[in-house]
Amino acid sequence: MVTAIGRRRFLGWAGAGAAAVLAGTGAWDAGVAAAAPRATRGTDPFTLGVASGDPAADSVVLWTKLAPEPFAADGRGGMPDRPVPVLWEVADDERMTRIVRRGQVLATPELGHSVHPEVGGLAPDRVYHYRFRVAGPGGAVSPVGRTRTTPRPGDTPSSLAFAFASCPNWGDGHYTAYEHMVREDLDLVVFLGDYLYEATIDETKRGQTPPASAVAEPTDLASYRTRWALYKSEAPLQAAHAAFPWITVFDDHEIENNWAADVSEDDDEPDQDRAVFRARRAAAFATYYEHLPLRAAQLPKGPDMRLYRRLSYGTLADFTMLDTRQYRDDQSCGDTWTTDCADRFDERRTILGAPQREWLLDGFTRSKARWQVLGNQAPMGLTDREPGPVTEVNTDPWDGYVADRNRVLGAAADAGVPNLVVITGDRHQNYAGDLLRSFEEPGSPVVASEFVGTSISSKGDGEDVGEQLRAIQEATPTLRFVNDQRGYVRVDLTPGEWRSSFRVMDRVERPGGSLSTRAVWAVEDGRPGVVPG
Incomplete structure (x- = not known):
């Protein structure tokens, strides 16, 4: 049985720094993800959708928020009081067969189990597709989103x-x-x-x-x-x-x-x-x-x-x-x-x-x-x-x-x-x-x-x-x-x-x-x- 992750241990993980992990932007150890408990009790955690924003020539921020019960009166969205690992993928195609970037972030109670991975290393002025998955066996998969990077800083696009x-x-x-x-x-x-x-x-x-x-x-x-x-x-x-x-x-x-x-x-x-x-x-x-x-x-x-x-x-x-x-x-x-x-x-x-x-x-x-x-x-x-x-x-x-x-x-x-x-x-x-x-x-x-x-x-x-x-x-x-x-x-x-x-x-x-x-x-x-x- 996997026990809940303690706050002290959570703050001790700092592969990308505790602040980045708390912000839902930091990567962390994949070995922990494989052993992580399922957090959503068999229901869809992606009820609020997916999004991307603030594009740059080589990066974009992705977003989702785990909320299998989005209208729960306590504001927790039906999520447990512990961090949950989330995997993200970025691909060249809508079917997500040509993956160009992937990583993992923690969805933490401190941020309502939202994640904001900042994906770098992308090509300028290019359409990409992305999705999320709750880590662990049988983890739920999000809808596929579409995003686009901006042109290179010195380029003048025609439109x-x-x-x-x-x-x-x-x-x-x-x-x-x-x-x-x-x-x-x-x-x-x-x-x-x-x-x-x-x-x-x-x-x-x-x-x-x-x-x-x-x-x-x-x-x-x-x-x-x-x-x-x-x-x-x-x-x-x-x-x-x-x-x-x-x-x-x-x-x-x-x-x-x-x-x-x-x-x-x-x-x-x-x-x-x-x-x-x-x-x-x-x-x-x-x-x-x-x-x-x-x-x-x-x-x-x-x-x-x-x-x-x-x-x-x-x-x-x-x-x-x-x-x-x-x-x-x-x-x-x-x-x-x-x-x-x-x-x-x-x-x-x-x-x-x-x-x-x-x-x-x-x-x-x-x-x-x-x-x-x-x-x-x-x-x-x-x-x-x-x-x-x-x-x-x-x-x-x-x-x-x-x-x-x-x-x-x-x-x-x-x-x-x-x-x-x-x-x-x-x-x-x-x-x-x-x-x-x-x-x-x-x-x-x-x-x-x-x-x-x-x-x-x-x-x-x-x-x-x-x-x-x-x-x-x-x-x-x-x-x-x-x-x-x-x-x-x-x-x-x-x-x-x-x-x-x-x-x-x-x-x-x-x-x-x-x-x-x-x-x-x-x-x-x-x-x-x-x-x-």
Whole structure:
């Protein structure tokens, strides 16, 4: 009989270092794997699927999480309180007959039995397939996933195709958009935040009842895990993860609506303690890492997580992923739509924090890429919703942090960044717009472009252009296109042109919705600002 592995012995294994093993990225002794107990009691441990992410020219991170009972109220997913060895394989073919890399990692209770092996030694700009297996006799085998490495750092590929998406609110509709996304010929997917929503699920538009363990608003490790399980169990989402490598960042709802650094949405309530919110943030960050294909560099340290990072696609594009939540000042003027808020112009206020902002600006001057892509959470450009002389904006996006917006866009202009394009989520609406050096100065030049993508399902079916959105477009001349349906944005990028195709659903509240291209907007090389495609 094999006994449970003691924590001291577990931490003593250090073939790749204890930290790497804890992160689910480190290899360990194969002899132990052969004798390891079966951990899943004869049920499927791969209920949450497989994924890959953060691709590089020679490597990619793979992901899975063992959870034969994903909605178990204790948050353990039906797994034992001990490490479980997991084998991974990468092949040239979908049938997994030409194996090019293989290894073993430990799925540990500390990380909810998730694993994140970082597979190196791969060829650039190449499609690979991968799978996992629970080690030991009769170990369960995962579905096969597909991934792709990026071109060599000095190469300029002729094209890049990717989609960006955000905001799949489970209660508001079905994830049919992902079913259509899987049929696209994409190199990668960029996810811009609100992977899940934290509010109590009182009722749903999709006509389905969630498991009891996933209904209440999550505040601790177990409840965040069951909420994640609800979202990750969606078959269309699993298929999209298995089809393409993803680059992900969070926004607010993965933790709590409109949080700002150490400040909870409920910070103005007398009983709200910032230490309590930091504990909640730590639980949310832990489960964010547990459920996504992130590298060890993104492993949280309590309530802190380094998520801003830069990924290159040869010299065609640099993807600079921002974190506009963790380092920001609290929202000004009551965190709402307002026509009278002098604080939003305060030079001391920041949405990025000084270290991240300096890192971003330094990247502008160092990059050799033709296109600079900022993965951003909430609209950077002006979104005024009051036609006429009065300006009414929301202080949660960059409109509430005007000085930081002007610093970033001004620095890009001064550095001569040839093609700066911001891709954004959060708003549950589609926009194509111009970014000015300063929206407060008449005649300020266009220095960049922004494409805001709608939600996968949040807000339900939607419509082409509703009353509020019509007012925003009328009041904001820099917004050239608006739309209020669900879906995602497909981007086709070449050295000479960026083309954004707004892919919209006719419905999401009922399954089986159809997809169409509502509009195409483009950016021409060396000419900032959007033009009809």
